[in-house]
Amino acid sequence: MSRVAGKSGPYHHGDLRAALVAQGLEIARSEGPSALSLREVTRRAGVSPAAAYRHFRDRAALMSALGREIQELMAKRMRARSDAPTGGAVASADGTQHGPVEAAERAQAALRRLRGVGLGYIEFAVDEPGWFELAFFGESARPDEASPADRPVATAGPAGQARLEEVPPFAELLAALEDCVTSGALSARRRAGAEFSCWSAVHGCAELMVHGPLRGADPRVVRAVAERVVDDIISGIRG
Amino acid sequence: MSRVAGKSGPYHHGDLRAALVAQGLEIARSEGPSALSLREVTRRAGVSPAAAYRHFRDRAALMSALGREIQELMAKRMRARSDAPTGGAVASADGTQHGPVEAAERAQAALRRLRGVGLGYIEFAVDEPGWFELAFFGESARPDEASPADRPVATAGPAGQARLEEVPPFAELLAALEDCVTSGALSARRRAGAEFSCWSAVHGCAELMVHGPLRGADPRVVRAVAERVVDDIISGIRG
DNA sequence: ACACGGATGTTATTTATGTTCACATTCACC
C-alpha cells in the first residue's frame, strides 16, 4: 500500500524525531517526568517502541533531547522576564562619556535585568515543574548525547560535558552579569565566580519550590521568597 | 527445620527492615541511585523480593526511608563541620552583660557556625553524591511514607508534607541562624526568610557540583566555589 | 525505467523490574 490512510499512517512518519520530542514534552508537562517512558512516547506518536531507536541511542538520549528543548524554553522565558538588555557593552565601547546620573541608571537597569533573569528561572520552574525536573536530566548522564545521525563531531567540551555557555539559561545569566560589569554595577573582581553563586541560589530556590517544602505553597509566598532569594544573592555577590 | 544454617539463613531475618535500609545505602553509595532497585536490595539482603513489602508499602517508601537516613548522616556531618554551637541563647539569657568585644566575638562565632553548616552540606554532597541524590527523594512523592507498621499517626504537617524542622539538615541551618540572631550577627528583620536564601544557595551549589557543570572538577576549584557561594549568601542575607 | 542501498518502521524476543496473591513458617502470648 502506498498510503491507505485507513488506519495506520504511512509507513514513514515524516519527522518522527520531532514528533517524539513533542510528545515527550507533553507527557512531561502534564503527567510529570515519572510517567515519561520511551514506550509511552512512541505510543502517543502512533509508532512502535523500537522506532524510537532510529532517532535516539537509548532512553537517556531522548531525555537529553527533551532537556535541551526545555532549556531553550526556559531561556526564552527568562529573556521575556528580564526585558531588553541594556546594551551596556555597546555604549561603553563607543567612546561617549556619560554623566554620573546616566551611569547609575545603566547600572540599575543591568541589576534589574539580572534580577529578571533569576526570577524568570524560578517562575518557569514553578509554572512548569514537570519540565523543570527534566531540564537538566542529561547533565548527570554520560556523553551519549544525540542520535547516531546528528553528531556534529565536536559538540562536547574537554571531558565530554557541555560547556556553560551552551546551556541556554546559564548563557542568559552570563550575559546579564557581563551587563552588570560593563555598566559598573559589578566590579570586575566581584564578577569572578559570581555566576556560580547566582545560579546556585536561583536553582536551589527553584528546587525548594518544586520538590521541597515550598511545593504547593501560596503563590504570594512563593513570589515573596523568590524575590528575597534573588535580592539576597545579588546583594551578596556585590559585596 | 529449625535453623539449619547450611544455606539460607533462618526463615525469619531478625531485623529485615534495617537490613534493607543498610543494603540500600550501600548500593546508593557505590553504584548510585539509578542502580537502586527493590529487587537488588532484597537480593543483597538474601531475601525474596516480596519480603520487602512486609516493611515498605512500595519502592517509594523504601526510598523515603533511605532519604531520611541520609538526611541524618548529612546533619551529623554538618554538625561536625560547624564545630560546637556558640551557646548564644544561653549567654544572652543569663542576664550577664558583655562588653562590645565579646559580643563581636560571639557574632563572629555564630557566622562561622553558619558558614560551617553550609560548607558541610556542600562537602557531604560532593563526597557522597550517590547519597546526596537520594536524600530528598521522598519530598516529591505523595505522603505514602513509612510501612503499615510504624506510622506514628500524625507525622505529617498540614498537607502531609514534612515540616521544615523535621528535615535534619534544615534544622541545623535554622539553629545556626538563631544563633546568629541571638549573638547579634543578624538582625531580626533580616532573619525572616533567610533560611530560604541560605538553603537555596547551598543546595543549588551542591547540585551544581553533583549533577551540574562542576561535576568532577578539581577539588580546589570545588572548594573555592563552595566558599564563595556560602560567603556570598551570608553576606547577602545580612544586607 | 529500474535496481540497489540506506534510512526508517515493525514484530518478536530477552532481560529486568515493581507488585500482588496464595501459601509456608515462625514468634509471642494465652
Added chain:
DNA sequence: GGTGAATGTGAACATAAATAACATCCGTGT
C-alpha cells in the same frame, strides 16, 4: 501446647528497556 499475627517464600502478571531479524520506503545513479 495451641492459636493468631507477623514475617518470609514462590509463582505469577504487567510493564519497561533494549536488541535482532525482517519489511518497507525513498532517493539516486545508470
